[in-house]
Amino acid sequence: MKKIVNEPADVVAESLRGMAAAHPQLLRVRTDPAVVVRADAPVRDRVAVVSGGGSGHEPLHAGFVGKGMLAAAVPGPVFTSPTPDAVQAAIGETEAGAGVLLVVKNYTGDVLNFETAAELAEVDVRTVVVQDDVAVEDSTNTAGRRGVGGTVLLERIVGAAAERGHDLDRCHELAERVGSRVRSMGVALTAPTVPHAGEPSFDLGADEMEIGIGIHGEPGRRRAPLESAEGIVRRLLDPVIEDLPFDEGDEVLLFTNSMGATPLIELYLAHGIAERMLAERGIRVRRRLVGPYVTSLEMQGMSLTLLKLDDELTELWDTPVRTPALSW
Amino acid sequence: MKKIVNEPADVVAESLRGMAAAHPQLLRVRTDPAVVVRADAPVRDRVAVVSGGGSGHEPLHAGFVGKGMLAAAVPGPVFTSPTPDAVQAAIGETEAGAGVLLVVKNYTGDVLNFETAAELAEVDVRTVVVQDDVAVEDSTNTAGRRGVGGTVLLERIVGAAAERGHDLDRCHELAERVGSRVRSMGVALTAPTVPHAGEPSFDLGADEMEIGIGIHGEPGRRRAPLESAEGIVRRLLDPVIEDLPFDEGDEVLLFTNSMGATPLIELYLAHGIAERMLAERGIRVRRRLVGPYVTSLEMQGMSLTLLKLDDELTELWDTPVRTPALSW
Amino acid sequence: MGGCSTRDVIAAVRAGSEAVTEHRDELVRLDREIGDADHGENMERGFRAAVSQVESAPSETPGAVLKLVATTLISSVGGASGPLYGTAFLRAASAVGDVTELDGTAVAAALQAGMEGVTARGKAVVGDKTMIDALSPAVDAAKSAAGSGHGPSGVLAAAAEAAHTGARNTEELVARKGRASYLGERSAGHVDPGARSTALLLGTFAETTGVRR
Amino acid sequence: MGGCSTRDVIAAVRAGSEAVTEHRDELVRLDREIGDADHGENMERGFRAAVSQVESAPSETPGAVLKLVATTLISSVGGASGPLYGTAFLRAASAVGDVTELDGTAVAAALQAGMEGVTARGKAVVGDKTMIDALSPAVDAAKSAAGSGHGPSGVLAAAAEAAHTGARNTEELVARKGRASYLGERSAGHVDPGARSTALLLGTFAETTGVRR
Numbered sequence A, B: 001m002k003k004i005v006n007e008p009a010d011v012v013a014e015s016l017r018g019m020a021a022a023h024p025q026l027l028r029v030r031t032d033p034a035v036v037v038r039a040d041a042p043v044r045d046r047v048a049v050v051s052g053g054g055s056g057h058e059p060l061h062a063g064f065v066g067k068g069m070l071a072a073a074v075p076g077p078v079f080t081s082p083t084p085d086a087v088q089a090a091i092g093e094t095e096a097g098a099g100v101l102l103v104v105k106n107y108t109g110d111v112l113n114f115e116t117a118a119e120l121a122e123v124d125v126r127t128v129v130v131q132d133d134v135a136v137e138d139s140t141n142t143a144g145r146r147g148v149g150g151t152v153l154l155e156r157i158v159g160a161a162a163e164r165g166h167d168l169d170r171c172h173e174l175a176e177r178v179g180s181r182v183r184s185m186g187v188a189l190t191a192p193t194v195p196h197a198g199e200p201s202f203d204l205g206a207d208e209m210e211i212g213i214g215i216h217g218e219p220g221r222r223r224a225p226l227e228s229a230e231g232i233v234r235r236l237l238d239p240v241i242e243d244l245p246f247d248e249g250d251e252v253l254l255f256t257n258s259m260g261a262t263p264l265i266e267l268y269l270a271h272g273i274a275e276r277m278l279a280e281r282g283i284r285v286r287r288r289l290v291g292p293y294v295t296s297l298e299m300q301g302m303s304l305t306l307l308k309l310d311d312e313l314t315e316l317w318d319t320p321v322r323t324p325a326l327s328w
Numbered sequence C, D: 001m002g003g004c005s006t007r008d009v010i011a012a013v014r015a016g017s018e019a020v021t022e023h024r025d026e027l028v029r030l031d032r033e034i035g036d037a038d039h040g041e042n043m044e045r046g047f048r049a050a051v052s053q054v055e056s057a058p059s060e061t062p063g064a065v066l067k068l069v070a071t072t073l074i075s076s077v078g079g080a081s082g083p084l085y086g087t088a089f090l091r092a093a094s095a096v097g098d099v100t101e102l103d104g105t106a107v108a109a110a111l112q113a114g115m116e117g118v119t120a121r122g123k124a125v126v127g128d129k130t131m132i133d134a135l136s137p138a139v140d141a142a143k144s145a146a147g148s149g150h151g152p153s154g155v156l157a158a159a160a161e162a163a164h165t166g167a168r169n170t171e172e173l174v175a176r177k178g179r180a181s182y183l184g185e186r187s188a189g190h191v192d193p194g195a196r197s198t199a200l201l202l203g204t205f206a207e208t209t210g211v212r213r
Ligand SMILES: Nc1ncnc2c1ncn2[C@@H]1O[C@H](COP(=O)(O)OP(=O)(O)O)[C@@H](O)[C@H]1O
Pocket: A079, A080, A081, A108, A109, A110, C031, C035, C036, C038, C039, C042, C043, C078, C079, C080, C081, C082, C084, C118, C121, C122, C123, C124, C129, C130, C131, C132, C177, C178, C179, C192, C193, C194, C195
């Protein structure tokens, strides 16, 4: 296992210590349970947008804590959702009279643990469950669609609304709106290695790729021969477009995401292809995000996410944000 | 070869196309020769800070084009320095009456090609050669120390000075000052694969690491058994500290850099260790940068860079910057 | 054939912890095949924490031990299995009340309550390829053993045997709940890690209780 | 034994391009071992561009061809080898002036000027494990062949043979210039890619000129 770590069991705690050291102006870190909180939390009369989930997807979520985005993030062990008391601690650190919006990616573990925390909370808590992964085709005979890349877009936009002072109802409505208009799909070229497991989560041949992967090193929906960038982008983009569907004339945000080890040179290349394919269909890309934002440790691969914009979403997207990973 | 590419020969051009599409507000891209230029270039009466080098180190340099940093970047083929006419084109696009400062990493190819461009230029051009890599121990019997992580810090600080309106003399003096106070060292856990070569640049056993690597998939100074994060950080930090040397009481910027595929969770972990080791020596970390900023395609590994700050450098570091990869 | 005391329950928890530690890699491997490779790690972390809680704060009744295990699992496991096992132990604790010794019927009732807790939280039914596929036959077997007059050790032995068969039979199933469900048809051909850990725990509980008799 | 015409020089450039394309992978492999795995790619790109320039804009003299090759290499190769080979061809072009045919002495003088150009830019000396280790013995051999009255083909054949030996002998050297120097002692045991490409080009030039005679 090729990793820069000490004891596998300490990876998350040690990493959070480094994060706290790196960003003293932006955030503080509580340990036991582990919670990453905005430096200036609680922010009076502002809805606290709180998210979390297993670690290993960095910068998601802790890298999005700060002005204009998350009030707190709750990092669980690698690929394992955090426990309810950690979520409760995050609520306690950030609630400031306007309630809490929990952003939960749709995995059984995340849903159950956040649900328990919400039940136990004594403040006004609302939950949005992100489920943007179109790779999960049959969502009635499964745990439902996973929450993947769309999570970042939702956190940014709802975080902007909270920063602006919108109330919990309005933030929740916006979150549901973003959730209903965002779709994603991902591909892996290599498997990640979970530190405590010590070996790759699945085996891929030298000329194979895994299509429709999640972000936890789960194997994907199917395996296929590795293709050119053109082929790969088309395999991700077509199902995303057709699912909502996104139509000619729609204005969208295009998010081209690296799963970790796919370098920027390849990611921009893929992004350029996606822009061209969308233009060919008359879908108008108005905003874009390109980079490693929702990752799966050192997995090579990428995902594409489309969000159908409206004026309010676009305007909120553009408002200032100041976090370790997103800043403008 | 596991990459998201079409024809290997087209990687750089296609990637730049995607980059142009991704950041229309920040930059524009010229092709043939390839040059990435600030959207608002030329900026009248401002020194144009121009850098470049082989591609494959993204976001270096094109990701640092924008307000408060580079006026232009000149991306060569993968791991191959650009030609003089490309550098000349960048000078032509950005020179605006106050001269041009070329930031060149110390590799024979970069030095020779930028040198030729500078000789042919008809405007006031000054050059700084970055050579911060302490892994090159014997710089008289080699091509001299390589330019690595320190390049980003120099580009930021000198870019800030140029943005502020400092003249070419002052910008050049600042560049030399940063160059004289910055030191770096890197390690690789895996080798990168150059698209046109199709196989890894060197072979590393499952339990080996390569210490003192550059950023081009060159093998390092020596091979050693893989160690814990503690051990790795110490092997990078000690020679960096002892080289300048950095002393008790010094104020520094600590830059913990991923070589590409080392994920943030590991990088922050390593950063935390470096902060602790510096504190133990009484060296005061005043600013930090953590992330994949000077990479080597999909290489796993990291580098540590220390810059000895003074008030002016710190203040310039903090001024606003707005580029694809660095923004505050 | 006596009842199951507080000490017995504590011993069972300790033995359960040792068992999941011993089978940690097996559970990780099962979870790597159709999940995210953490089930062994999760269970080990949870049961270690449970043992240390149970040993540091003396509980007076079997129910109190089960409740402490429940809250510790909930606050230390995470993932899907944390809330599910946690809820199972919580409901089992409620079911046994504050008696100081459990007889066979009480053990069967505790198992049944536990299973209902898992179902309430996770909404899985038999055949969805989850821990329910081990737990449900275990409850049936436990109830019939208790009905024929078996004590705790006999009830747990029957439950464990049924759970083992149930777990083994998950191999052919296509998952419809949890992370394995994303694999669709590809989830068939692998034993469900949660069903396996359920069988493992019940087997260990049966053994410990059997030895203590 | 005639002189070397403009047509001959063009043919040599074309053959050189074919040779580097054919040996592209070998040069990449050599450069992967002690450099950054691009020398074959760089040379192929440069010489293809040179051929297309030379074929599209008719040059009148050998010197004009060499100059066009020089500027094309400079503006299309990049890396260390681009400016170095570019300067070599530029100096060679100056050395031959505007004669329409090169004799053996002119060829030797061109090689010598080329080498001086590489030295002026790259500051390498013999033994530094660079293209100089092929070029320097080649120049010596060329001068002595020209001195004994050989024409272009004989001069180039002598130069090529010496360059091959020189390139082969770089294997044992520790690099002190270029990217390979970072490897220190580890650079020994590998042939320098630039020395190899120099020998390859000279060998090809000698062959083409020999055939045309
Ligand atoms: N909805 C559910 N109902 C019952 N059991 C479930 C459900 N979802 C998952 N499980 C069980 O949880 C196990 C996985 O646990 P674990 O790996 O610890 O958590 P996670 O899936 O979050 O990584 C599965 O093997 C399955 O037995």
